[in-house]
Amino acid sequence: MNADVEAAVRSIETDLVALSHSIHAEPELAFEEFRSVAKVTELLKRSGFEVRQGVAGLPTAFDATFGSGDLVLGICAEYDALPEIGHACGHNIIAASAVGAGVALATVAERLGITVRVIGTPAEESGGGKITMLEQGIFDGVAAALMVHPGPVDITGATSLALADIAITFTGREAHASAAPEFGRNAADAATVAQVGIGLLRQHLSPGQQIHGIVSDGGTAPNIVPARAEMLYYLRAETAWALSELTTRAEACFAAGALATGCTHEIRTVSPTYTELTPDPWLVATYREEILDMGRTPVPLEWEGTRPLGSTDMGNVTNVLPGIHPIIGLDSGGAVTHQPGFAAACITESADRAVVDGAIALARTAVRAATDDTQRVRLLEGVDRR
Structure with a gap:
């Protein structure tokens, strides 16, 4: 046949x-x-x-x-x-x-x-x-x-690999970046702090775990303190269980960015979780x-x-x-x-x-x-x- x-x-x-x-x-x-x-x-x-x-x-x-x-x-x-x-x-x-x-x-x-x-x-x-x-x-x-x-x-x-597709939105407060920066809460800085945390986390990832992402929104003009920033991230791991562990650790980095800059943050799922x-x-x-x-x-x-x-x-x-x-x-x-x-x-x-x-x-x-x-x-x- x-x-x-x-x-x-x-x-x-x-x-x-x-x-x-x-x-x-x-x-x-x-x-x-x-x-x-x-x-x-x-x-x-x-x-x-x-x-x-x-x-x-x-x-x-x-x-x-x-x-x-x-x-x-x-x-x-x-x-x-x-x-x-x-x-x-x-x-x-x-x-x-x-x-x-x-x-x-x-x-x-x-x-x-x-x-x-x-x-x-x-x-x-x-x-x-x-x-x-x-x-x-x-x-x-x-x-x-x-x-x-x-x-x-x-x-x-x-x-x-199993995959989590997420978006992280940081919300701060606009202000004039030169005349009144003390009144602002910089959402783009929150993204930066989170990225530093993710970068330091990489040394301690288990084999097969991966993190990669982009900043999709970092503000509108240099003289306006950004009140909103967004990052799009993929988290991957060899199994769904390992992905869950990685997600918990990555979410702590995103929370740290918000905490350090006086912003708030929200994590939403872009796509359903892919399993291995x-x-x-x-x-x-x-x-x-x-x-x-x-x-x-x-x-x-x-x-x-x-x-x-x-x-x-x-x-x-x-x-x-x-x-x-x-x-x-x-x-x-x-x-x-x-x-x-x-x-x-x-x-x-x-x-x-x-x-x-x-x-x-x-x-x-x-x-x-x-x-x-x-x-x-x-x-x-x-x-x-x-």
Whole structure:
């Protein structure tokens, strides 16, 4: 059946590459991916999928279904871009690969006794669309969720860090910075003190814990004591528990900035908390075998766990049901994700090959899950236990 799904992907290769390039050409930010969704769902509808749009109360989320088998296999599509640097994470490739894998599996769905669902998940970069979709039951009944993400190299068992996305607002009091500074309470100074505290905290972080952020608002004019300042911070850790510990310590630094300057502060959550990726071992091993058979060379297994790859809301999915989030390699000329050079690399011939190879590899992995009696039972029983 591998030949069948590969032939199905090859038959729409031109459409998949065109889809990838079209999404790349019109990058859209979190929860604003209307053009991208229209492009993705149009190809799925042409391939016979029944598409529900705006699911989970998210206008740019969708759920496309084909087949009626008892084993439901989900392929996750992402399509949001980054501010200013566009598809520097290659979500155009993710979306096109997901469509390719979904269409390929649809051609064998009846023979396999499966239901294929291509699940469109907005706002991975910021907003956590998959988390809302999990909470709203979109993944209920899905036995396994699969997707591929582009990167400079192939990594089969990719892992990620848990993530807290927060905004810290300091509130002080305006005053003339020269004529009456004693009447002011400088919110920008509060941010500075907090940043110093965070910088000193770094020496005492546990392995795997990370803190990074920016000052998004530091005042309006040099001669006005800033009454408002805002910082946007990401806190990361290897586990949700370690993230909770880090959050407590970081919050003390933010409070210190307010206390030292006579300001007040407020911390709000920007996106739901992302949990760490916990890829399913059997699916990872199977995907690895498939890409090796296809002539790809993933990094050694012993290297995979040494450097988690940022954070993703797919981690939340893999903590609820079996799933994988491997990296499909492309020639990026030395650029890494979230660099303009990587965005440029995501519409090259190598990137187009990653679209096709990723679709085939996902489809072949899904076929093996459906045809292995032991794994099929395991996946079905997992749905019953949830």
